[in-house]
Amino acid sequence: MNSSGDFGPEDYEELPDNQLTVTRDTYERVYQRVWQGWYEPLCQSGHWDDQDLARLILDENLAPPAYAAVFCDEAQDFTRIEIEVLMRLCLYSNRTLPHGAVKRVPFAFAGDEFQTLNPTGFRWDAVKAAFVEKLIFELAPQLRREGAELNYHELRFNYRSATPIVQFCNLVQAVRAACFGIHELRPQRAWAPSDGAPPVLYFDARNGEFWSSFRDAAAGYVIIVPCLEGEEV
Numbered sequence: 001m002n003s004s005g006d007f008g009p010e011d012y013e014e015l016p017d018n019q020l021t022v023t024r025d026t027y028e029r030v031y032q033r034v035w036q037g038w039y040e041p042l043c044q045s046g047h048w049d050d051q052d053l054a055r056l057i058l059d060e061n062l063a064p065p066a067y068a069a070v071f072c073d074e075a076q077d078f079t080r081i082e083i084e085v086l087m088r089l090c091l092y093s094n095r096t097l098p099h100g101a102v103k104r105v106p107f108a109f110a111g112d113e114f115q116t117l118n119p120t121g122f123r124w125d126a127v128k129a130a131f132v133e134k135l136i137f138e139l140a141p142q143l144r145r146e147g148a149e150l151n152y153h154e155l156r157f158n159y160r161s162a163t164p165i166v167q168f169c170n171l172v173q174a175v176r177a178a179c180f181g182i183h184e185l186r187p188q189r190a191w192a193p194s195d196g197a198p199p200v201l202y203f204d205a206r207n208g209e210f211w212s213s214f215r216d217a218a219a220g221y222v223i224i225v226p227c228l229e230g231e232e233v
Contacts, residue, residue, distance in 0.1 A: 006035065019129045054081040063088035068106065075111030083134045092139060102140045103151070128152065156188060163194035 009028040012020075022030075043052065057063050058081070068091045072078070078086070087093050092105050109131070128150055136148045158166045170187040177185040203210045 006040070016129075051079060051081055054079070054085050057085050058088070065089065065091050065093045067091055069108075070106070071108045073110050074115070075109035076113050076116040077111075078109075078130075080130045080134060083130055087135050087138060090139075095139075096141070097139050102136055102143065102148070105139060107135060154186070156186065157191040158188045159191045161190060162192075162197035163190040164197055164199045166190045168200040 009024070009031055012027045012031075013024060043049070063085050065088060067089050070086055070090055072086060086107075090105070090107065097105070131150055132148055136150075137144050140148075158169075161169070166188055173185050173187070176182065
């Protein structure tokens with residue numbers, strides 16, 4: 001969140017609601033127990049992580065503004081510090097742009113909130129806010145007064161999975177949307193035809209009869225395995 005140091009509970013309190021990914025109480029508990037109680041001492045003893053590397057790049061000015069276009073995948077995992085590194089790489093980052101020019105700066109990000117690696121309670125609104133703050137407002141400060149939005153498009157096709165898997169995932173997301181009141185979730189469609197694709201199967205991992213026939217019957221199938229805590233499959 002902050003390229004100059006850690007981001008304490010008092011800093012988190014100042015964030016607008018659309019950038020809060022967890023409750024304030026949860027943030028304070030994690031900050032005290034996980035960060036101060038475990039991770040910060042590791043960092044102070046000489047261990048580095050990707051955020052330390054990003055800070056070094058910023059502090060030592062190791063990201064020259066040399067690239068006219070920046071394309072990035074896995075955008076759901078970018079922290080604000082990493083977004084700042086990407087902005088520094090942009091050829092236009094050390095220039096003040098006229099009012100309408102920001103829309104033509106070739107920054108492109110692709111991401112999927114369901115594939116995030118960072119344990120932050122990911123919300124796309126929070127990531128969009130970080131992009132706007134670090135990219136748009138830095139390139140065109142005058143837009144702070146007028147407001148700005150990203151040119152955002154949600155992809156409706158799944159380019160990776162066959163139709164049975166996409167349909168199963170849509171079912172899971174429908175249940176999730178109903179349970180948590182996430183009204184913006186929409187189903188996806190498989191991009192490629194999937195005629196003859198094997199179905200998604202469900203079975204009880206403790207069913208010995210299933211395992212006895214698994215080798216012959218399951219070739220080419222996608223298997224969903226529900227495991228109890230402590231079990232191995």
